[in-house]
Amino acid sequence: MTSLVRGGQLTRLLGQWHALPGRRRSPDYLALAAAVRGLLADGRLPLGVRLPAERDLAEALGVSRTTVSAAYRELRDSGHLASRRGAGSWTRLPAGHRVASSGLWTPDDDLDMIDLGCAALAAPHELAVAARAASEDLYRYLGGAGYYPTGIGELREAVARGYTDRGLPTSAEQIMITSGTQHALDLVLRMALPAGAGVLVESPTYPNALAAFGARRSRIGTHGLATDAAWDADLLLAAVRQGRPRLAYLIPEFHNPTGHLMTTDLRERLVATAHATGTDLVIDESFVDLALDAEPMPPPVAAFDRHSRVVSIGGMSKAYWGGLRIGWVRAAAPHVQRLAAARVGVDMASPVLDQLVAVHLLADADRIVAARRTQLVAQRDALVAAVTAALPEWRFTVPRGGVTLWAELDGPVSSALSRAAEEVGVRLAPGPRFGLDGTLERFLRLPFTLPAPDLVDAVNRIAGVRYGLDQVARPSWREPAVIA
Ligand SMILES: Cc1ncc(COP(=O)(O)O)c(C=O)c1O
Incomplete structure (x- = not known):
């Protein structure tokens, strides 16, 4: 049709x-x-x-x-x-264009474009080393059929150890390896969310999660996050109590796109409220390794769970490399078995070789992640300085972790600005991509995953076209759109 x-x-x-x-x-x-x-x-x-x-x-x-x-x-x-x-x-799209993971299409051949649409780092140099070591390890697996619907044992153990080290005792049986965090989310939703059921998400939120909910024809309710104040505990808990959603999807560990970190107190109250309303919590921990300021991390949300209502998902894309396509689910062991049974109808299992690469990277996690943090702190600080100098009217909270800065613009121009930026060689993901129904026009996500000189160059180009927009027609200021 x-x-x-x-x-x-x-x-x-x-x-x-x-x-x-x-x-x-x-x-x-x-x-x-x-x-x-x-x-x-x-x-x-x-x-x-x-x-x-x-x-x-x-x-x-x-x-x-x-x-x-x-x-x-x-x-x-x-x-x-x-x-x-x-x-x-x-x-339609011209031949040679494709839809990127962000949902934005990108020309394959456009090497001059500074891509701020994608919030992911290039691979660390340890990746090639890990891949070589993994290809040696592969011999140990070649005698079998190679299908491991819950993942290879050594990777499940390594991921379980990571949770235990964070203060949440976890066994390998509670871990299922997936082909990325997005795959983990899709599988969990297939199991937990009947088509058309109610879900609660943050606004803004990760756009591809919205796509996964769209595929289940979910009725989506939102909890609005402020640029400075993060989650409003009373409003969030009231949204769960009153809406009684079947499931809530939240990103408490350096939320994408705002970078916010949820407090310990709210984590505890959230789980208690979810228990009371019968709401399943899907907690996306994609950015948990990327704390940028030296501060103690709160316990994982699942640490407060008493009734197996919390499913945690995470993966290697942010601290290591998106091209690895390794993610996971942490849930009660019987739940993992049910997920595995559902998975064989989808993709059977994740590639053994990639899982072995992940095992090698996790064995060297402390060193690799420390270097990533150092790199991200320098890039974040360069971005913050560039935006402050070139676009002084924009407001933002300096993110304490993650890879993105969520800027509040000086007018509802995010989409127009993104179009204009594309003309000067900067690809952006405008605010409305992170919300529903075209809201969030006053916001823009700026990832700091590229080298500092590229970030500074991009901000200066954006500033050039921002003021160009004003010379043509000053956008009229409107009250922020209601976030539904
Ligand atoms: C919050 C969040 N969840 C999931 C994903 C998808 O991650 P993966 O590459 O592991 O599928 C991303 C990637 O940007 C993300 O930001």
Whole structure:
């Protein structure tokens, strides 16, 4: 079934399309085409939808039909629109583009782009060493069939040790190895969340988690996080008590994108409330290793669990490397067995070789993670200094961990700014990607996973187009949109 976007709907989505930089120099049709490409880029306009008839859009936008015709022609030429005479025009992506893990499509060949859309580090040099050692270890496994739905024993043990060291005694039977944290989330949801059930998530939250909930057609409620104050304990607990969601998905360990760390007190109260309402808690610990300021970490949320209501998920992507695709679930042993039974209907097991690489990396965890932290502190500080100097109106709390800074902008311009930044070689993930229904336009996530000179360069380019937006049309200040 092809869905159709009407003139009025597209006009609303386009917002300040005419405020793109270069508007004065370039004709309207180019600005309109660039704005539609931008909507496709940040996922606000789906692929395969029919755009309005030229006359409808011209009327809705208050421009001439010639302008819309020329914009559609431009989009056809760039491969973003397919048209059939008499039938209409559909959105598409040009050949050679792909959808990235962030949900943003990226040109494969665009090496000059500074990519701040993706919050992940390049691999540490220890990875190649670990891979060589793992290929030797592989001989020990070649005599068997190689299917380990819960993961190879030595990796399950290493991950269990990590939890025990954090103050949460854990046995290997409570660990299931997955192909990344996202895979862990998907599997847990398959088991725990009936289609259409209610879930509670933070706003902002990790966009691909929203995608996983979308796939289960979940009814999503949100708890809004402030840039400075993190979780409001009373509001969060009231949301659980009143909404009685089937499941809550939270990122208490250096939350993506805000970098917040949940207090011990709230962890304890959250679990008690979840027990009372029968809510399962899925706790995403992707960033737990990446504390950047020397401070004691609170106990894991699961440390307060008495009724097997808490499932923890985590992985190697943030402290080690995303390309490894190793994640895990920590749950009660019978739950792990049920997950494994569900998993064989999906992908059978994770690759043995990759798990062996993970074993080697975890054996050297203290050293590797310490170096990652040092690197991230330097990059975070460079980013903070660059934003403070170039964009002094932006507000943010310096993150104490994780890999992202969540900036509150000086106006509701995140999507327009991201489109403009793309034109000057910086890819951004605008605020609305981290929320529902197009909210969070006043926010922007800035990861500090690239080398410091790239971060400084990117911020200066962003500042250039930010003030360019103002010269064309000063965005009117609006009260923050209600976060539903
Ligand atoms: C909060 C959170 N959960 C899960 C993931 C996905 O991680 P993985 O690469 O292990 O699937 C990410 C990656 O950015 C993340 O930020």
